[in-house]
Amino acid sequence: MKPENALDILPYQKLWMNKMNLTDLTITEALEKLKSGEITATELTKAYLDRIEKFGDQLNCYITLTPERALADAAESDKRYAGGNPLPLDGIPIGMKDLFATRGIRTTAASHILENFTPEYESTVSQKFIDAGTVLLGKTNLDEFAMGTFSKTSFFGAPISPYQIENKLTAGGSSGGTTSAVASGLAIGGTGTDTGGSIRFPAAITGLVGMKPTYGLCSRWGCVAFASSLDTPGPIARTVDDAALLLSAMTGYDEKDSTSANAGFYVKDRLPQIGLNKLKIGVIKEFDDVEISPDMKKLFDERIENLKKSGAEIITISIPNILDALAAYYIIAPAEASSNLARYDGMRYGLRVEGKDLIDTYKKTRAAGFGEEVQRRMVVGTAVLSSESYEVYFMQAARVRRLIADAFNRAFEQCDLIVCPSSAGTALPLDSDLSPLEYYALDLFTVAMNLAGIPACSVPCGLAENKLPLGMQVVGRAFDDMRVLQLAKHIEEFAGLDNKPSTVMGK
Amino acid sequence: MSFSKQQLQKFAHLIRIEISDEKLEKMKIDSVIEWLDKLQKIDTTGVEPMLSPVQHSLLRRADIVTDKNIRDLLLKNAPDETGKRAGYFAVPKVMDE
Numbered sequence: 001m002k003p004e005n006a007l008d009i010l011p012y013q014k015l016w017m018n019k020m021n022l023t024d025l026t027i028t029e030a031l032e033k034l035k036s037g038e039i040t041a042t043e044l045t046k047a048y049l050d051r052i053e054k055f056g057d058q059l060n061c062y063i064t065l066t067p068e069r070a071l072a073d074a075a076e077s078d079k080r081y082a083g084g085n086p087l088p089l090d091g092i093p094i095g096m097k098d099l100f101a102t103r104g105i106r107t108t109a110a111s112h113i114l115e116n117f118t119p120e121y122e123s124t125v126s127q128k129f130i131d132a133g134t135v136l137l138g139k140t141n142l143d144e145f146a147m148g149t150f151s152k153t154s155f156f157g158a159p160i161s162p163y164q165i166e167n168k169l170t171a172g173g174s175s176g177g178t179t180s181a182v183a184s185g186l187a188i189g190g191t192g193t194d195t196g197g198s199i200r201f202p203a204a205i206t207g208l209v210g211m212k213p214t215y216g217l218c219s220r221w222g223c224v225a226f227a228s229s230l231d232t233p234g235p236i237a238r239t240v241d242d243a244a245l246l247l248s249a250m251t252g253y254d255e256k257d258s259t260s261a262n263a264g265f266y267v268k269d270r271l272p273q274i275g276l277n278k279l280k281i282g283v284i285k286e287f288d289d290v291e292i293s294p295d296m297k298k299l300f301d302e303r304i305e306n307l308k309k310s311g312a313e314i315i316t317i318s319i320p321n322i323l324d325a326l327a328a329y330y331i332i333a334p335a336e337a338s339s340n341l342a343r344y345d346g347m348r349y350g351l352r353v354e355g356k357d358l359i360d361t362y363k364k365t366r367a368a369g370f371g372e373e374v375q376r377r378m379v380v381g382t383a384v385l386s387s388e389s390y391e392v393y394f395m396q397a398a399r400v401r402r403l404i405a406d407a408f409n410r411a412f413e414q415c416d417l418i419v420c421p422s423s424a425g426t427a428l429p430l431d432s433d434l435s436p437l438e439y440y441a442l443d444l445f446t447v448a449m450n451l452a453g454i455p456a457c458s459v460p461c462g463l464a465e466n467k468l469p470l471g472m473q474v475v476g477r478a479f480d481d482m483r484v485l486q487l488a489k490h491i492e493e494f495a496g497l498d499n500k501p502s503t504v505m506g507k
Numbered sequence: 508m509s510f511s512k513q514q515l516q517k518f519a520h521l522i523r524i525e526i527s528d529e530k531l532e533k534m535k536i537d538s539v540i541e542w543l544d545k546l547q548k549i550d551t552t553g554v555e556p557m558l559s560p561v562q563h564s565l566l567r568r569a570d571i572v573t574d575k576n577i578r579d580l581l582l583k584n585a586p587d588e589t590g591k592r593a594g595y596f597a598v599p600k601v602m603d604e
Contacts, residue, residue: 120580215560229559258565327546330539338522345523347598349584358599362523375524376534382518383540389508396546398556403549405557436535437542453560478562 021507022047023185024500027092027242028270030188034081034091041077041091044188045070045135048093052137052186055505061159061171061180063098064106065138073135080133087133089249095178095187098139099146100126100233101222105136109224110144110154113344113351113369123222124254125191125233132249137187141177144371145341146198146226149442151176152430153373161206161427162505163468169427172202178236179206185501189237189246193223195230196329197446200458203236204422204471207460207499209243209492210236211485212446214478215453216261218247219254227336228259230329230450238499240459240489241270247481265481274486277311281487282415285318290444293425295464299495300421300472303461306494307419317411317418321403325448328404330440331384331397332451337374338381344369376436405452409477417487418475421445422458426468445473455481459488460497469497508544509537 022044025033033039049067056062070093077091101107101119108114122130129136144153151173152158161171162184171180175192179202182190192199194212203210211234218233225231235246244267254260283304292300308314346352346365353368355361370378384393411418422445449456455478458471472491476484510518512528515536519526526534582591590597 117584120577120583216563255566255568259559259561261561261563321549324546324549327543331543331546342522346586348581348596350586352586354599358601359523361599363520363525366523367525370524372530372534375526376536376539378522378524379515379518379526379531379534379536380539382522383510383515383536384543386514386518392508392547393543395556396549396551398558399551399554400546400549402554402557403551405560436539440539451557451560478560 021502023051024502025188026239027089027188027237027245028239030092031089035086037081041074041081041135042071044091045074045093048137048186048188055184055186058165059159059162059180059184059186060157061141061177061184061186062095062138063108063110063141063156063177066105066136069105070135070137077133077135087131089129089245090133091135092133093135093137093188094129095137095140095181095190096126096129097142097175097178097191097193099142099193099224100191101224102126102136102139105139107139107224108155109146110142110156111369111371111374112155113366115155115351117350121222124219124256125223125250128249128252134249140181140190143174143176144374145224145337146174146193146195147337147373147377148173149197149201149439150430153371155371158430160430162501163206163427165505168430169468170205170430172205172427174198175210175236176202179203179208179210182208182236182238183499183501184505189235189242192234192236194232194234194450195226195333196450197443199234199236200422200446200456200471200473201442204458205427205469207469207497207504208236208238209240209457209459209488210234211243211247211457212449212455213247213251213265213481214261214455216259217263217265217479217481218250219257219260221254221256225340227333228340229336230333232450240457240485240492243457244271244485261479263479271486271489274483276307276490279312279417279487280415281307281312281314282317282411282418283314284322284418284420285316286320286322287420287445290323291424292421293464296421296423296425296470299462299464299470303472303491303494304419307490310490315415317414319404319407319411319448321400321407322448324400325404325451326440326444328397328400329443329447329451330380331393332401334377334381335385335394336381338378338385341374341378401451404448408452408454412477417483420473420475422471422473426464426466426470449475454478455484457484457488459491460495460499461491462495462497469499508540510540
């Protein structure tokens with residue numbers, strides 16, 4: 001049947017739209033269709049809510065769903081589109097890591113101690129997403145207080161990866177709820193926080209883009225604190241352009257966070273292209289000695305070859321103590337955590353378990369409220385801060401941190417950007433039985449950038465033999481977030497990974 | 508450095524968490540600490556410790572009240588219902604008889 005005139009096409013278009021997967025759209029594509037009126041925010045939001053209905057329980061990627069809020073947000077967006085004055089991310093349905101305080105919506109940090117905590121305030125980052133017009137689908141799962149790499153320290157059970165779902169693979173951690181949701185099409189994009197790799201590692205093993213911005217670019221206010229000198233909020237998305245759009249909404253100086261920087265990041269629609277010609281890209285010599293899977297090595301080398309062929313100059317650089325970053329991190333992060341988590345005392349909010357006196361009440365409350373990994377890190381943190389070991393452990397780690405940050409600064413005198421793997425291999429089964437140290441070792445490629453406070457983006461670099469995705473990182477000097485993403489975009493194009501949710505886990 | 512069971516219990520006491528000896532042992536704190544010892548071999552003579560990546564000087568603001576009359580909001584998540592209804596946080600007795 002042939003349409004007689006232009007108007008007759010509309011019903012057909014609608015029919016075709018229903019057949020296409022709205023949840024396969026990237027943020028860039030969705031914004032175009034929302035602006036042109038081809039789809040509405042309500043249609044898009046409903047498509048996500050339907051898919052959450054279908055797959056949400058299986059993936060366990062949300063701790064709290066907010067469907068009513070989502071539909072109300074979408075209705076507001078549609079009004080703004082109709083009025084011709086939409087906001088930058090109007091109608092974009094996102095998942096918010098359940099570490100960001102959201103007013104009137106339970107915020108748990110995946111901990112029993114905050115299981116019933118409903119903040120009366122809004123974190124700066126989530127407020128900025130409200131101001132940008134996004135639609136909140138829910139609060140995503142994570143490791144308890146963001147401490148972990150498989151998201152299985154969550155009090156609410158672990159989320160899983162949508163890849164080869166029958167194998168129950170980890171979606172990574174600690175931002176594993178967001179990666180599970182975004183990779184499976186249960187959110188178009190979302191937020192994470194990265195203290196030692198918690199955005200980049202889960203993004204890498206779920207075929208997503210995960211950006212840890214420069215420390216201070218995004219405000220930490222209202223984000224449950226783990227290790228304050230390392231914690232970095234950032235976006236997780238399916239494409240580099242999408243990550244750049246989300247990051248644009250998140251940044252800016254915040255008077256409520258004294259460590260937030262007077263700096264911003266902004267792209268309109270999509271990232272401006274950067275030429276690879278004459279770009280000097282460093283490869284970290286010390287990482288050559290690290291055992292990685294043959295797949296990771298092959299894909300990394302292929303992407304380096306692509307960069308070379310396109311005119312980039314590849315040089316070897318040295319970060320002498322980068323392999324010691326892990327131990328320095330596992331001193332500094334637990335030390336800061338043991339102090340940050342002192343506030344959960346069962347007196348003003350959160351769980352309280354009555355004891356025989358005040359001290360006993362504290363002890364019983366915290367024993368019941370914190371899971372084993374959180375307790376382990378707090379004991380370790382207190383040990384390294386104790387008077388007999390403060391100089392030997394904590395201050396020595398802080399000095400090694402300086403050596404690493406200085407080495408990065410020197411490296412950036414020789415090159416513009418640095419690339420390295422995001423992980424040693426593909427996602428492991430959730431029920432892998434690893435020792436604490438084996439879990440910690442998974443952060444090997446990511447922690448140094450947190451110590452130095454510099455931006456790093458994990459971008460898909462291809463599929464391994466076992467058909468699971470792998471990622472590599474682009475690292476830049478402080479506040480060079482734009483070029484980090486611009487180079488990541490080239491790598492994304494070279495890799496050409498099809499990470500559409502319908503490809504990953506079907507319709 | 509290695510820590511005795513008594514020292515580990517002291518740390519657990521300092522952070523106000525009741526942990527049994529068996530659980531402390533299962534946590535393998537010692538294997539973690541032992542691994543951290545590898546940092547000792549690095550020569551850091553004369554290196555300034557880095558406690559934060561922030562490079563700007565922290566901005567100050569005027570010392571003025573920025574919120575007020577939010578008692579009920581603050582009390583909303585209080586775990587003790589009786590105190591909450593009376594308008595304060597109720598805590599276990601702190602002073603001895």
